[in-house]
Amino acid sequence: MVTKGPEPETVVSKPRRGQGASTVLEILRSEILELKLAPGAPIDESDLSQRFGMSRTPIREALIKLANDGLVVTLPNRSTIVAPLDLLELPSFYDALTLMYRVTTRLAARHRTAENVVVIRQLQDRYAEAVAAKDVAEMIEVNRHFHSQIARAGRNKYYSDLFERLLDEGRRLLRFYYSSFNDELPKAFLDEHEQMIRAIEVGDVDAADRISKQHADQIVRQIQSYIVDDRRLNADIQL
Amino acid sequence: MVTKGPEPETVVSKPRRGQGASTVLEILRSEILELKLAPGAPIDESDLSQRFGMSRTPIREALIKLANDGLVVTLPNRSTIVAPLDLLELPSFYDALTLMYRVTTRLAARHRTAENVVVIRQLQDRYAEAVAAKDVAEMIEVNRHFHSQIARAGRNKYYSDLFERLLDEGRRLLRFYYSSFNDELPKAFLDEHEQMIRAIEVGDVDAADRISKQHADQIVRQIQSYIVDDRRLNADIQL
DNA sequence: TGTATTTTCTTTGTCGACAACAAAAATATT
DNA sequence: AATATTTTTGTTGTCGACAAAGAAAATACA
Secondary structure (H helix, E strand, O other), X not given: OOOOOXXXXXXXXXXXXXXXXXXXXXXXXXXXXXXXXXXXXXXOHHHHHHHHOOOHHHHHHHHXXXXXXXXXXXXXXXXXXXXXXXXXXXXXXXXXXHHHHHHHHHHHHHHOOHHHHHHHHHHHHHHHHHHHOOOHHHHHHHHHHHHHHHHHHHOOHHHHHHHHHHHHHHXXXXXXXXXXXXXXXXXXXXXXXXXXXXXXXXXXXXXXXXXXHHHHHHHHHHHHOOOOXXXXXXXXXXX | OOOOOOOOOOOOOOXXXXXXXXXXXXXXXXXXXXXXXXXXXXXXXXXXXXXXXXXXXXXXXXXXXXXXXXXXXXXXXXXXXXXXXXXXXXXXXXXXXXXXXXXXXXXHHHHOOHHHHHHHHHHXXXXXXXXXXXXXXXXXXXXXXHHHHHHHHOOOHHHHHHHHHHHHXXXXXXXXXXXXXXXXXXXXXXXXXXXXXXXXXXXXXXXXHHHHHHHHHHHHHHHHHHHHXXXXXHHHOOO
């Protein structure tokens, strides 16, 4: 409690009323996703309270929301911990991720506006820059926004909410295993992204479906190169 | 604040430490789903605090969780309100509901244990009793548990979480329009449920898929007919 | 009378303190 | 010495109170 180890120490100036919880939420979320906070690590409310210079109440609110997103686990009367990476749930994760890739991209091909396409293209450009600079962190980050924007273009909040949750969890997994991130895969992504954008732009639902499935398979295979356990049972579902 | 109108007044004896928020959460959830709290109605923290005989802190925690489930909307610095029923989002709802019916039933057909089937059959029996007794409230309630249990038998928490959220929202819709609940549909459900159980029991994924899609279409059509009957808002709704 | 400004009032957001619970440490018991 | 029991310690869950932000009411002004 008193000893101050080598921990992440992002602190901000005291935010406005009503912004306390959300700023803490965002900072903690990114620290969890970037593994600055290790899976399973305990989270002390008093520590955070001191660190962010506010009382425990807004800290608590942020933790409740993180628990709802599955990023932390609350142990009653005991400390909250960063959600462990449960390898047994990976097959479920693969299954849902693949399905969400498909339905969100399909819907985007149907409902996208011209403005949507512009925003998505900008993110694709940023991704290309990250690949050129070999900036893995930036690649993971931009990749998430890229697909998140596609999902929003599909205009189905149920899907985009779940998809963003899955993308976050995936981001954590990629971080965990990103040592295997070689130079080839990011370029393959770049090409697939380009095809994806074109299908969305033209409104070709079938093409969007095909490419997004291929893309999901690619990602899943990458993660699986460590954990060989493919049980994506809905991968071939006809939509 | 002082006047006590004809409001729902479920009060419980003071719960144990750590149970405060969750009991409030469950009571509020059911009151929202059963429309005892009208969509758009403001929720006053002090009122609830008095009603449940606890401080505002655990009340607040419950409200945060309800907001995460989309059942209430928090207006910053102003009162929280019960989430409105947004008719413009119905197409998204139909789409997601149908897909979740399908994937959860498919997965259940693969992963169900003997024990799962027993529990599901018990719920089917309860549903049959409710139909015989023409107890609409019980039918809606049991129907939700029936499909929720099927989803859990599929063992994919991403799907079952989303599905339960959708079922809850659907429950609220059915409540809202259930004046036109006639005698025929519930029996059709009974039959479809029976087929569904059999497909799950035998492990026939294709049959499970077919029946669940049929079932979902049935429900969507039912909701749509209510809305067309009650209001003429279908001009903007994609049918 | 109708609009602009000030004041009051209600409700939320935040705070510091205390009580309850569980784990860890210390003591007793065999 | 090993286990059972008690004490201590640390952390969470809950509380009552206060401050900030809007909304409503009251007042001033045209």
